Amino acid sequence: MFVRTYARLFVAGFRRQSTYRLAALGGLVANTTFGLLKVALLFAAVDAAGGQLSGYDVGAMSAYIWISQGLLGSINLFGRTDMAVRIRSGDVAVDFLRPVDVHLATIATEVGRSVFALLPRGLPSVAIGAFVVGMSLPDDPAAYVLGALSIVLGIVVSATTVYLVAATGFWLVETRGVEILYMVVSGFFAGLFVPIRLFPDWLHAAATATPFPSMMMYPVDVISGRVDGAESAGLVGLQVFWLATTIAAGQLATRAGRRRLEVQGG
Amino acid sequence: MGDLAARTAPYRAVLASRMRSQRSYRANFALDLASSALVGFVELAEVWVIFRSVDSLGGLDLAAVVLVFGVADLTFSLADLAFGHCDTIPTYLRAGTLDVFYLRPQPLLLQLITSDISLRRLARAGVGATALVVGLAINDVAWSASSVALVALALASGFATFAAMFVWAAGAQFYLIDGAEATNAFVYGGRYAATQPAAVWDRPLKAVFGFLFPMAFTAYLPVVTLLGLPGPEWMPGWLGWCAPVAALWAWLLALLTWRAGVRHYQGGGG
Amino acid sequence: MSAPIIETHELGRDFRVRDGVRRRTVVAVDRLSVRVAPGEAVGYIGANGAGKSTTIKMLAGILVPTRGSITTCGLRPVQDRRRLARQIGVVFGQRSQLWWDLPVRDSFRILAAIHSLSPVAERERTDELVERLELQELLGTPVRQLSLGQRMRAEVAAALLHSPRLVVLDEPTIGLDVLSKQRLREFLVAERRTHGTTLLLTTHDMGDVERLCDRILLVDRGSLVYDGTLAGLSRTVGAQRIMVVDLASPAGDLVDVPQTRHVGSEGSGMRQRLAFDPEATTAARVLAAVSERAEVLDLAVEEPDVEDVVRRVYASRR
Secondary structure (H helix, E strand, O other): OHHHHHHHHHHHHHHHHOOOHHHHHHHHHHHHHHHHHHHHHHHHHHHHOOOOEOOEOHHHHHHHHHHHHHHOOOOOOOOOOHHHHHHHHOOHHHHHHOOOOHHHHHHHHHHHHHHHHHHHHHHHHHHHHHHHHOOOOOOOHHHHHHHHHHHHHHHHHHHHHHHHHHHHHHOOOOOHHHHHHHHHHHHHHHOOOOOHHHOOHHHHHHHHOOOHHHHOHHHHHHHHOOOOHHHHHHHHHHHHHHHHHHHHHHHHHHHHHHHHHHHHOO | OHHHHHHHHHHHHHHHHHHHHHHHOHHHHHHHHHHHHHHHHHHHHHHHHHHHOOOOEOOEOHHHHHHHHHHHHHHHHHHHHHHHHHHHHHHHHHHOHHHHHHOOOOOHHHHHHOOOOOOOHHHHHHHHHHHHHHHHHHOOOOOOHHHHHHHHHHHHHHHHHHHHHHHHHHHHOOOOOOOHHHHHHHHHHHHHHHOOOHHHOOHHHHHHHHHHOOHHHOOHHHHHHHHOOOOOOOOOHHHHHHHHHHHHHHHHHHHHHHHHHHHHHHHOOO | OOOOOEEEEEEEEEEEEEEOOEEEEEEEEEEEEEEEOOOOEEEEEOOOOOOHHHHHHHHHOOOOOOEEEEEEOOEOOOOOHHHHHOOEEEEEOOOOOOOOOOEHHHHHHHHHHHOOOOHHHHHHHHHHHHHHOOOHHHOOOEHHHOOHHHHHHHHHHHHHOOOOOEEEEEOOOOOOOHHHHHHHHHHHHHHHHHHOOEEEEEOOOHHHHHHHOOEEEEEEOOEEEEEEOHHHHHHHHOOOEEEEEEEOOOOOOOOOOOOEEEEEEEOOOOEEEEEEOOOOOOHHHHHHHHHHHOOEEEEEEEOOOHHHHHHHHHHHHO
16 A cells, blocks of 8 residues: 555656657757767867876766766756745645645655656666767676666665645745755756766765765666775765665655744644 | 937837846846846756866866867847846746737837846856856957957957847747747757867758757857867858847748747737 | 728637647637728627637737738837837736836826826826726836735726727726726726727627627637627627516516516525517516516616627637
């Protein structure tokens, strides 16, 4: 029963997304264009560094670029969510009347949408990258299993983290400031334009103290085979840690927010 | 003079009201300014992270690329400030704003351009301007009347070229359903391209962002010319002087696309 | 007759629509030939999708006709759009010409600048419209805070600020309460009387047509099917009024009242509905005849609504 409810929400999120096929095509054009520009710059950087830049050779850099481009449609790096709108408008009070956990239901819907986006955006991006530019991928099938797990974890961590942004709306009248801060920091620390390995140490340390690398950087490192087995497992472990942390925070915030709504009469 | 004042009065009235309303919510406006500055700053940081790990990239060192970033980001931000709302034309179409423009005795495109202004982009332009000043200071620029003229020409042409990109995107979206992302690939992808040394591009990228949408002319080529660097394939070092030609080409492309878009709207759309 | 303010000749407009994968052509307006003289007040009515909005967009130069010709205020709407804009005012019921985050007064000021009104003309016209549309209290209110009725009055003022010769109103009273409708109609009647303004309005409201229009154009599937007075239209289709009477005690069906037709009864005859033709008898005579037969507590006379008239016309053609 429990599983079926969330499975249905997941499917609903999936279906809704499939109606935007033309937008998806436009998204693919944008993805590919940005990908090719990144290729030009980062490949040149690898060359300039003598073929090896912070552990990335050209093949690994290509894998980084195209997998991260492919994940772009599935990872929320904007900070805006439907949930934030519902909390602001007070519609969330209706959600609390339903016999589901509002927090988990929101995340199930969000993850459904994101997983669907892998089909029109994720796979073609990777395919274009592999075909046009070429990339190095691991030979070991186990790396793919771990990579797939890592990608799913990344998508879920994105949903659970951005939910926390929306949840600030229970207390703040205007959440736009939090959303903007999230937008600016998340892309940078998730490794959207530059792999965080290239950061100076202090900046790298700052990035790893946030859940953002778990959304994109770690899955990319795991599936591209830039890191080996033990290190991969470590990164996935970090993702699990951030998943647990953000879910716990989300549960607490939702309960406290609900109490606040009930006290104030929503 | 009086005639010009009378002719521009309608546009000034709209713009003045937009500015008033943006500044009237002080807390919001301050937040917008801060976030806009932060976005610019992070984009500069991304360039810095890459260039700090290598000696030079595409013939540019860190100092030179800061200058490229400064020119590109300053001119893009100012174009975004004045023209950035043009590419949200699907919203205008849905709300019927465009039909309302038809009922007013000014040209449609001028009405669209002057229908809004994003003052918060000033903060980001500030980041760009700072990078520009720092870039001019730390590079070994042979100052003369002609180098001053080159910088001025680059700034004016860069602004015009990016502005044309927004108008082009507006025109193209009359055709493209849900096409905002596709045009973003070239408008915002163009901004990203403009901060790169074009020497790292392969031929197809050079064709698209070097010439079709002349992004290399907005910052990179003028800087190459200013610093007396050798240009890459297809782009000799003196090409920076041709930035105004690139701006004219961008506007030609933009106006033709806009005209075709409006015809399409009047003829086919409802 | 002076030069027409609207003249169309065999006007037609098609749309290509995507129907699944296939594309097909839909005829929105077909062979429309109309002349409207300055000062007329014309009701342009028809079902949804009959081509009314398309015609208005062609009048204003927003859409290019597929066939035929159109002149508005003696100008070609598409080619002479900017000159036409000085002579035409359009109120779209669904889209706003006001700036939603600004006070009403500011929108008027901007529009005055847009239409290059002289300071004197601006002040006089604004004062006139503010007074007649009772906008005084609203001038300092941001548009987004106005009620629908208030906003519509402000929209009408905005569209009329430059004293256009031709005013086109697309569903101006839709969604308004009775009082707001009444005010708006009174204003339009007065505006027309003082300035000789030509009115063209699309509406679903019979009250609008009765109180504002002296001529009706009825369209069906893009074609003109009636051009004349409302009375003439009612005669053609036999539009009847319904008298609803509430009686003091239960009564048998009133089937023998002269010149009426019994339509129905409720509550064992406590409420009865009688249809009558206003051309043949009057409400007073019907009431007198009913009173001879039963004690009447209350009554109401229902107007035929536009939809009903349109439906009858459509039915008679199919």
